[in-house]
Amino acid sequence: MPEALRADARHNHDQLLTAARAAFAEHGTEASLRDIARRAGVGIGTLYRHFPTREALLQTLMRDRFDGLGRRAAGLFAEPSPRDALLTWLTEVAAGSATYRGLPESVMAALRDEGSELHASCAAMRAAGSRLLERAQAQGAVRADVTTEELLALATGVAWAGEQSPGHPQMAQRLLSLAMTGLAR
Amino acid sequence: MPEALRADARHNHDQLLTAARAAFAEHGTEASLRDIARRAGVGIGTLYRHFPTREALLQTLMRDRFDGLGRRAAGLFAEPSPRDALLTWLTEVAAGSATYRGLPESVMAALRDEGSELHASCAAMRAAGSRLLERAQAQGAVRADVTTEELLALATGVAWAGEQSPGHPQMAQRLLSLAMTGLAR
DNA sequence: AAACTTACGGAGCACTGCTCCGGTTGTCAA
C-alpha cells in the first residue's frame, strides 16, 4: 500500500504476506513471526519493519475480506427476501472470521478499535450490513430492537464457537440459524 | 484432592490455587505460571509438580463451578416456567465461562475432552442441563431439534463475544436472550 | 535420633516477541 517502495522492499512485502497466510492457516494467528520471516526468506527485522505488530499483519490480510463482505452486503440487496439476505450475509461474516484459528479475536479487535488502519474497511462493511438489517426491519422480518453491533458480535461469537467444536463442522451455521429463528417456540 | 499429602505439599497446593485465581483474574488465563509460583511463594518446579499443565490448574478452578452449575440446573426444576428456567441456567453458564479472560476456550476444551480429569463434573452438568432442556421441549416451549451440545456451545460462544465487547457489559446476556426469542419476527 | 520417603527450588534449554544498528543494495543524478 505505500507508494514508491523500493523494488526489493515491495518484493519482501509480498513474500511476507504469502508466508503469513500459510503460517496462519497452519498454526492459527499465534504462529511464530520468526517462522513467517524464515518462510519468506527474510530477516526478522525486515518483518517488523513492514509490519510493526502481528495485528498489522493480520489487518492487511483482513482488509480484503472486509471489503469483500461490504460488497457482498450490497449485492445481497438483489435478494428478494430481506430476511434470507441478512442470514446469508451473517453466515458469510462468520465463515470469514473462522478462516484462521484465532482470527475471531482479531476481527472483534478491529471492529472495536476506532483508530485502526482498516477502520475504513470496517466502517464500510458495518454500514453495508446496517442497510441489510434496516431493510429487513422495515419489512418487519427482523425485530426492530437489534443493532448491527449485536449482529456482528453474534456472528463472530458463533464463528468462535464453531472453531472450538472440531467434531461439528457445521456448528457455526447451525447456531446462527437457531438464533435467527429463536430457540423458543 | 490427593489423600495423605505431606503437610507442606498441601499448604503449597492451596497457596498455588489462591495465587492462580488472583493471576487469572488479573491477566486472564494466559497469566505467567512463573508469576503464579512467585505469588504463591513457591518454586516453579513445585507448581509443575502439583499441576503438570496450565489446563490442569484451570480445571481445578473450574470443577467447583461446573458442580455448582449442575446443582443449579437441578434447583431450577422448581421454576414454574421451563423456558425461563432454561434461559436463566444458560445465562449463568455464560457468566461462569466469562470469569476470567480466555476461560471460554478452556471450558470448551473441557466439554470436548472425554479423558479430562473433570469429565465427571462436566458430564453431570451436561446431564442436568439436558433435563432442563428436555422439560422445556416436552412442554413445547423450546424447539425439539436443539441439542444440549448446541446450547452449551451457544452459551460459551456468547460469553466469548461478551468478553470481546468491553464497552457493552451486558452483551452476553443480550445475545442469549436474542437467540432465545429469535432475531426474526 | 536415624532412616526413609516425599517434596522443594531453581538452573538451564529451547522458544517467543521485539529492538537496534552496522552493513548492503537499489536508485537516480552526473
Next chain:
DNA sequence: TTGACAACCGGAGCAGTGCTCCGTAAGTTT
C-alpha cells in the same frame, strides 16, 4: 558508467515464556 546517498536488510541480543531435571531439604515414621 560511475558515484553517492538514501532506503532497506539481517541477525545478534534482551527479556520474557513454558517446561524439565535433579541435587538438596524437610516432613514422617520407627
